[in-house]
Amino acid sequence: MGRSKKTEIVKTESSKNVSKSKTIAVELRNINFSYDDCTKTLNDVSFKIYENEYVCVIGHNGSGKSTISKILVGLLQPISGDIEIFGVPITYETVKYLRNNVGIIFQNPDSQFIGLTTEDDIAFGLENKKIDPNAMKEIIDNVASIIEIQDLLKKDSLALSGGQKQRVAIASVLATNPKIMIFDESTSMLDPRGKKELKDMILKLRNEAKKTIISITHDMDEVLNADKVIILEKGQVKLIGKPSEVFVDEKKLQNMALDFxxxxxxxxxxxxxxxxxxxxxxxxxxxxxxxxx
Structure with a gap:
């Protein structure tokens, strides 16, 4: 796009309180959205997410969490407000930039399966991006190694467990190499073991693959791993902070019907x-x- 990344000076929490520059990966300013032109699902929502940050968005059912994820990947268009991805304003003309830089893993991995086998499914996104077929094998093998699904590449998708399907969905998104990965209630359909494996994988993607992670979740124990928490209520941002900060106000969280x-x-x-x-x-x-x- 020929545009420089948007940065701002932020204060670290060290004893010296040293300032340093951090790149803004996602910025929403005064976003409004309605499904029926009567009730606002999102009401003047604004927040920033920095590059390589792991952010959890939480809130009661109907708070607008999943609507935000759909707006961030271009599936929905806000009534008003501004969205910037790495400093690039998102408009009709720049929606391709958005989709090249933001990938989403949905709640039900079955909704993302296209190919008959795991390998076919990972290749699908690469084919859509017109990646050289000679380079595809290396990319597929690389993401399979990162997600630890090398033994699943030739397997039929119908033979996979829920946790395995979720890993394949992550690999399919990771293969297209977006800078930002959104997990929309991705642990909700998994058993405890599958949830733990997915949480560990999210941390690996943040720490090793250097991805910016946005997780829309009800899982309060997942939130503890996050760098920042954004709490929504009735379409509005109510709290933003580190987990250790937002869980201090017990009464306020109880009033929003949130668990601990x-x-x-x-x-x-x-x-x-x-x-x-x-x-x-x-x-x-x-x-x-x-x-x-």
């Missing part, structure tokens, strides 16, 4: 019985306090 992470629930019970001294959302810190008792 297991570590915080257990921490509160143990503090009430004087087993530990300090409330925490960090399970390692909780164990350390119990062991010191």
């Amino acid at each position: 992470p297991f570590a915080l629930k257990l921490s509160k019970m143990l503090k009430e019985t004087n087993t530990i001294k300090n409330l925490t959302i960090d399970i390692d810190n909780l164990v350390e306090q119990i062991c010191k008792k």
Whole structure:
């Protein structure tokens, strides 16, 4: 596009409070959206997400979480407001730039399967981008290695478990190499083991593949891994901050009908019985306090 990335000066949390420049990956300004022209699903929503940040968007059903994900990938168009991806304003003319830089993994992986086999499915997105067939094999093998599905490449999609299908869906998106990956309720249909594997994979994509991650989720324990949390209520942003910041206001979260992470629930019970001294959302810190008792 020939445009430089948008950056801004932010303060770190070090003792010296040193300023440094961070690239803004996603910026929404005053976004409004309605499905029926009567009730606003999103009402003046604004926030920023920085490059290589892992952000969880949470809220009760009907809060507008999934609507945001669909707007961010161009499936829905807001009534008003501005969207920028790496400093590029998203318009009809730049929607291709949006789709080249943002990929989404949906709640139900079956909705993303196109090919008969895992390998065919990963290749589909590459074919749409007109990638040289000679380069496809290397790309497919590379993403299969990252997602750890090398043994699934020749398997029929109908023979895969829910967790395996979700991994293939991630690989299909990763193969097109978007800078931003959105997970829309991607853990909701998985068993506990599948949820843990997916959470670990999201961290791997952020830490090793250097992707910017946006996770739309109800899973409060997933939120603990995030760099930042955005809480929505009735289409409006109510809280933005680190997990350790947003879970401090217990009354406000209860009023929004939100659950709490297991570590915080257990921490509160143990503090009430004087087993530990300090409330925490960090399970390692909780164990350390119990062991010191």
